[in-house]
Amino acid sequence: MRHIISLLMENEAGALSRVAGLFSARGYNIESLTVAVTEDPTLSRMTIVTTGSDDVIEQIIKQLNKLIDVVKVLDLNDGKHIERELMLVKVKATGVYKDEMKRMCDIFRGRIIDVADNSYTIELTGSCSKLDAFIEAIDRSAILETVRTGASGIGRGDRILKV
Amino acid sequence: MDSSAHSATDSHTKSMTGADIVINCLNEEKVKFVFGYPGGAVLHIYDALYKQNGFKHILVRHEQAAVHAADAYSRATGDVGVALVTSGPGATNAVTGIATAYMDSIPLVVISGQVPVPAIGMDAFQEVDMVGITRPCVKHNFLVKHVKDIAPTIKKAFFIAKTGRPGPVVVDIPKDITAHIADFIYPKTVEMRSYSPILKGHSGQIKKAVKLLLGAKRPMIYTGGGLVLGNGSAELVRLAKALNFPVTNTLMGLGGYPATDKQFVGMLGMHGSYEANMAMQHCDVLLAVGARFDDRVIGNPKHFSGQKRTIIHIDVDPSSISKRVKVDVPIVGDVQSVLADMVEILAQEENKTTDTADWWDQINEWRGVQSLDYTYSDTVIKPQYVVQKLWEVTNGEAYVTSDVGQHQMWAAQYYKFDKPRRWINSGGLGTMGVGLPYAMGCQFADKHAQVACITGEGSIQMNIQELSTCAQYGLPIKVILLNNRYLGMVRQWQEFFYENRYSESYMDSLPDFVKLAESYGHIGMQITNPADVEGALKEAFARKDKFVFMDFLTDQAENVFPMVENGKGLSEMVLSPLSGSRLKGEQ
Ligand SMILES: Cc1ncc(C[n+]2csc(CCOP(=O)(O)OP(=O)(O)O)c2C)c(N)n1
Ligand SMILES: [Mg+2]
Numbered sequence: 001m002r003h004i005i006s007l008l009m010e011n012e013a014g015a016l017s018r019v020a021g022l023f024s025a026r027g028y029n030i031e032s033l034t035v036a037v038t039e040d041p042t043l044s045r046m047t048i049v050t051t052g053s054d055d056v057i058e059q060i061i062k063q064l065n066k067l068i069d070v071v072k073v074l075d076l077n078d079g080k081h082i083e084r085e086l087m088l089v090k091v092k093a094t095g096v097y098k099d100e101m102k103r104m105c106d107i108f109r110g111r112i113i114d115v116a117d118n119s120y121t122i123e124l125t126g127s128c129s130k131l132d133a134f135i136e137a138i139d140r141s142a143i144l145e146t147v148r149t150g151a152s153g154i155g156r157g158d159r160i161l162k163v
Numbered sequence: 164m165d166s167s168a169h170s171a172t173d174s175h176t177k178s179m180t181g182a183d184i185v186i187n188c189l190n191e192e193k194v195k196f197v198f199g200y201p202g203g204a205v206l207h208i209y210d211a212l213y214k215q216n217g218f219k220h221i222l223v224r225h226e227q228a229a230v231h232a233a234d235a236y237s238r239a240t241g242d243v244g245v246a247l248v249t250s251g252p253g254a255t256n257a258v259t260g261i262a263t264a265y266m267d268s269i270p271l272v273v274i275s276g277q278v279p280v281p282a283i284g285m286d287a288f289q290e291v292d293m294v295g296i297t298r299p300c301v302k303h304n305f306l307v308k309h310v311k312d313i314a315p316t317i318k319k320a321f322f323i324a325k326t327g328r329p330g331p332v333v334v335d336i337p338k339d340i341t342a343h344i345a346d347f348i349y350p351k352t353v354e355m356r357s358y359s360p361i362l363k364g365h366s367g368q369i370k371k372a373v374k375l376l377l378g379a380k381r382p383m384i385y386t387g388g389g390l391v392l393g394n395g396s397a398e399l400v401r402l403a404k405a406l407n408f409p410v411t412n413t414l415m416g417l418g419g420y421p422a423t424d425k426q427f428v429g430m431l432g433m434h435g436s437y438e439a440n441m442a443m444q445h446c447d448v449l450l451a452v453g454a455r456f457d458d459r460v461i462g463n464p465k466h467f468s469g470q471k472r473t474i475i476h477i478d479v480d481p482s483s484i485s486k487r488v489k490v491d492v493p494i495v496g497d498v499q500s501v502l503a504d505m506v507e508i509l510a511q512e513e514n515k516t517t518d519t520a521d522w523w524d525q526i527n528e529w530r531g532v533q534s535l536d537y538t539y540s541d542t543v544i545k546p547q548y549v550v551q552k553l554w555e556v557t558n559g560e561a562y563v564t565s566d567v568g569q570h571q572m573w574a575a576q577y578y579k580f581d582k583p584r585r586w587i588n589s590g591g592l593g594t595m596g597v598g599l600p601y602a603m604g605c606q607f608a609d610k611h612a613q614v615a616c617i618t619g620e621g622s623i624q625m626n627i628q629e630l631s632t633c634a635q636y637g638l639p640i641k642v643i644l645l646n647n648r649y650l651g652m653v654r655q656w657q658e659f660f661y662e663n664r665y666s667e668s669y670m671d672s673l674p675d676f677v678k679l680a681e682s683y684g685h686i687g688m689q690i691t692n693p694a695d696v697e698g699a700l701k702e703a704f705a706r707k708d709k710f711v712f713m714d715f716l717t718d719q720a721e722n723v724f725p726m727v728e729n730g731k732g733l734s735e736m737v738l739s740p741l742s743g744s745r746l747k748g749e750q
Binding site for chain 1: 294295298299302303306323355356357358480481482485486
């Protein structure tokens with residue numbers, strides 16, 4: 001099953017490679033991994049999207065906790081949570097595509113953030129599956145370039161990951 | 164907190180170079196021996212070392228041996244082992260030693276030199292990314308980038324190495340900062356919000372475990388290296404005695420329970436005893452202590468889990484629990500503390516009688532197979548016989564190190580360890596070449612002890628250069644070479660699984676080990692006749708002050724039995740012809 005794992009770690013050189021190295025060394029999947037510093041500059045927050053059986057996910061959480069730099073780990077799938085990913089898509093905006101792309105962008109509640117002679121750049125946020133759906137919905141041959149950030153996740157309501 | 168506010172440390176505060184800080188840190192940690200080898204990046208540290216007389220530096224002949232010796236020192240004493248190597252090739256030479264210690268959870272601090280900070284990333288002379296190279300085989304590692312960070316980092320390194328599930332920690336120190344000046348303040352304590360090992364076991368779980376043990380009909384206690392490292396042997400013996408349960412040890416756990424005690428059923432696993440493996444497979448309640456259900460221990464995990472049993476697992480590392488086998492009652496905590504709690508709860512229990520008479524009958528029947536029996540010969544030396552005689556001649560009290568191969572299994576099977584920290588071998592990584600440096604570490608740990616290194620002619624040649632170190636420090640080690648002129652364990656697998664195609668497993672052009680030993684000033688002996696084995700061993704151990712290299716020419720065709728073949732279940736052992744015939748006769 002797909003799991004979103006959130007973790008807080010010391011904002012130190014090499015911390016990211018310890019996590020990435022753990023996943024490759026033990027053969028765990030990574031669908032995406034995002035990391036950035038938090039409001040506390042000594043801490044980084046990471047979101048890892050992975051897949052695995054319950055046993056594998058349990059091991060992943062234990063192994064992450066074992067890393068010395070990792071302060072806290074939370075499997076967001078253990079409770080209600082929100083997931084968001086940002087995608088930038090550059091699409092053809094010539095001929096029929098001009099209106100078509102604008103329309104699809106509106107339907108998916110995206111924004112056109114750059115307009116050039118022959119292309120639009122569309123900004124879209126949402127769950128990973130929503131972004132996938134957008135890619136599915138538009139004409140493949142119209143896509144010039146895509147870039148995605150990978151998912152960020154946060155618990156709903158009182159579920160807070162903090163030191 | 165501003166550390167200068169501490170008046171206690173204030174009085175000690177002194178300005179010094181980074182190199183002097185390193186030395187002072189090691190002395191603050193009361194380190195007795197540093198095993199190392201100098202080079203450009205650590206020259207400042209070696210100069211500072213020259214001017215101190217806190218710890219003693221041991222100059223090895225290869226950095227791999229430095230780390231192995233530090234590792235064995237730790238295994239023998241329980242203290243953190245320390246090694247010091249230079250950058251680049253010194254650091255990469257140390258990696259096998261570090262990985263070996265990591266796989267067996269041995270606490271080490273390895274200090275490596277690094278090129279100066281401004282040269283990092285420039286492909287400078289003797290630069291390697293030591294932190295990157297060792298990341299997957301250390302508990303943690305550090306690159307120190309400022310002289311004022313040296314002391315707090317070394318403090319943390321020792322703390323991390325020895326607490327929780329122990330392991331090696333690398334501290335990589337660039338040369339320039341060992342010349343920079345700073346005040347030396349050694350922190351008194353370490354506070355890490357990201358690292359706080361659990362020590363006390365959950366009392367509810369412990370009570371539950373005791374109840375289960377008391378209700379067991381076919382109980383089994385299975386202990387590993389964690390019991391030895393966690394110094395829980397005395398508590399385990401108390402528990403096992405109070406319950407009268409059978410006990411088995413893993414290869415890493417030998418000595419955790421006295422081998423000569425009647426409740427001990429021998430080592431289990433791939434080359435475990437028939438009774439240990441059968442009891443492990445057929446028990447109804449299993450207490451696992453500081454062990455990890457390794458693939459060499461339980462055989463095929465599906466076959467193992469096919470038999471229903473309730474498993475209680477005590478381990479300091481949560482990630483070891485339910486990793487390969489589902490556990491019913493996990494107890495995370497320090498083994499010594501958890502076992503002590505169990506003993507106490509058991510003492511308060513009113514009805515302590517367990518009903519295990521039938522189970523013991525069954526175990527004794529299994530024992531009747533005598534799975535460690537071998538056919539003695541009076542023309543060719545049997546390797547098992549040498550180990551048995553070694554045990555007798557040393558009164559079972561020696562530190563025994565081994566290399567990796569058949570000789571390692573015979574050492575484990577036939578030397579009966581009654582005390583923990585006496586059996587020193589590479590269980591996890593299975594590193595050929597550890598034997599001699601391990602023996603050095605043991606001899607430094609206990610100057611007057613009997614230290615025997617049981618090895619093969621393949622393995623000993625992987626760190627043979629250490630004969631020189633042994634000469635320099637006058638180490639009276641006894642090398643017991645079981646010389647079968649084969650990479651015996653490889654040959655055995657080729658015999659069993661590759662139709663006797665002995666591909667590259669024969670050892671030709673061996674040195675004359677007697678002359679080789681003598682060339683270093685040691686005593687060399689060659690023993691070819693079974694009748695001479697005991698006398699030669701007595702003679703060698705009588706030379707208390709001398710290093711003796713004993714080259715026993717042993718039966719080339721001997722195999723290790725019992726054996727659980729790869730992919731087979733634990734109870735599906737291949738027995739020696741002798742024991743096998745007994746089993747058939749029984750059925
Ligand atoms: C560094 C290393 N290389 C290769 C191996 C694979 N290996 C395991 S046992 C063995 C044979 C060891 O031969 P020897 O030391 O003569 O011991 P014997 O089995 O003959 O007792 C080999 C090559 C290993 N364990 N370690
Ligand atoms: Mg051999």
